[in-house]
Amino acid sequence: MDTGHRRGRFTAASLMKTALAAALPPGFRSTFFEGLTAADSKAALAAARQERISPGQLLQREGEPATRLWLLVTGRAAAYRLAHDGGKLFLRWGLPGDPFGLATIVRAPARYLVTVEAVQEGSLLAWDLPSCRALVLRCPSLNKALNSVVANYLDGLIDALSARSFQTAEQRLARMLVVSARQLGRTGPEGIELDLTNEQLAVTAQVSLFTATRKLSKWQDLGILKKHRGKIVLRSLSLFESVGKDIW
Amino acid sequence: MDTGHRRGRFTAASLMKTALAAALPPGFRSTFFEGLTAADSKAALAAARQERISPGQLLQREGEPATRLWLLVTGRAAAYRLAHDGGKLFLRWGLPGDPFGLATIVRAPARYLVTVEAVQEGSLLAWDLPSCRALVLRCPSLNKALNSVVANYLDGLIDALSARSFQTAEQRLARMLVVSARQLGRTGPEGIELDLTNEQLAVTAQVSLFTATRKLSKWQDLGILKKHRGKIVLRSLSLFESVGKDIW
């Protein structure tokens, strides 16, 4: 069990004493814990339950009563809303440290706003309803932190709506490449590597699979990116940033 | 000065004693005050400043430092985001009782997320930064209430994005007619009356002015609505509701 002494600002020795914390990856950080005292964080961790997740697994379903708050610990998740015909409206990626199920605390009546699905193997940390209530009672500052998180969602959503309304398919694709690269890109020898299939990119950029393929091919011909199966390598972000803006 | 004794749940006699409250329209209600004690509401009112507004006036500008929280008291406002080319991305209507400038409390650093413009004569009630801080200190429950409000914005935004992505121009128009009718419709002798120009409707439904005109004409020919200059009369909401859904 790797408990190496990293200098993550949150993995204080005190936390490492709990059994659960020992199972957390080293260097694990979450906006959710920022603003909580170490003691509060410890208490929160003690009340949480850990769980493994697999690709395709639904972590919460929109419309269902919100009964738990959870944190993605490892892996990747996707938040989307379902269309009536079963289509998926991609909203955002979930990465290690991202909180979900905020509706459990925030809304009344508490119902999940979105559907969240795991897209990689991983694990999460969950609090049931009684634990949530205890948590907010114990930490009033939590509400303010949540406000901030939700406000950021708002901002991102407005951006997405703006993109969908004013930008062309090509611009949305470029924008999504940049956004995704920032979130889930690794720096490799030839540029920024992204584990995304054409289809995933198409869904996230709100573009048909075919136009996504065409634009990617075009960009590959131009030499500003390289593709393999299920993987995209961007030579540089700035090129795509300039396409994503609608300044020209 | 009309101080008739309505049974609005908020216009308690105690509030009416303040000078400002006397200037409030009778029956005035706001989600913002729900969950505040009468004493807190009174204190809040005492700290507020009232202001008149006129059509076209910008009440807040996206990106600018958020320095005040305010409540629309009378009139109508529109919240939108600007595109780079000056185009407007309509987000929602503001009606009497609606709070704005929540970023002042919620975000750090505090910057307005959206631009808000008055579209009718009216008035607002504003709190400056010091008053805001005092208010949240005095009323911790405010944070929870704000959470709820912001979560509702989120929900509405996701719906809008969903509509923009999965629905046709016609469906979006029908949906927007329903949404607008609920918010600013009056019940008249021939149906629900809406003060909207074709252009306003087009902007709110994210449709070009011309397609809006065409669809409205079509619906008028079908006899399910009637138009005058700057005014639309819907015979019944249910017809448009069924168009708005994408069940068929």
Add this chain to the structure above:
DNA sequence: CGACTGATTGACTGCCCTCAAATAGGGTGG
């Protein structure tokens, strides 16, 4: 009776989606 703003209609255009069909990568079992 102009002047202005709002509404209408037609013709044209283009982005991007749909559908069909073929190709290629990557893993598996024989």
Add this chain to the structure above:
DNA sequence: CCACCCTATTTGAGGGCAGTCAATCAGTCG
């Protein structure tokens, strides 16, 4: 190592929704 399968990807042809542009008509107000 090769045959095979399944999935990801590519490419072309065709079509439709809805946007742009231009011109005209119709209320309203001074």
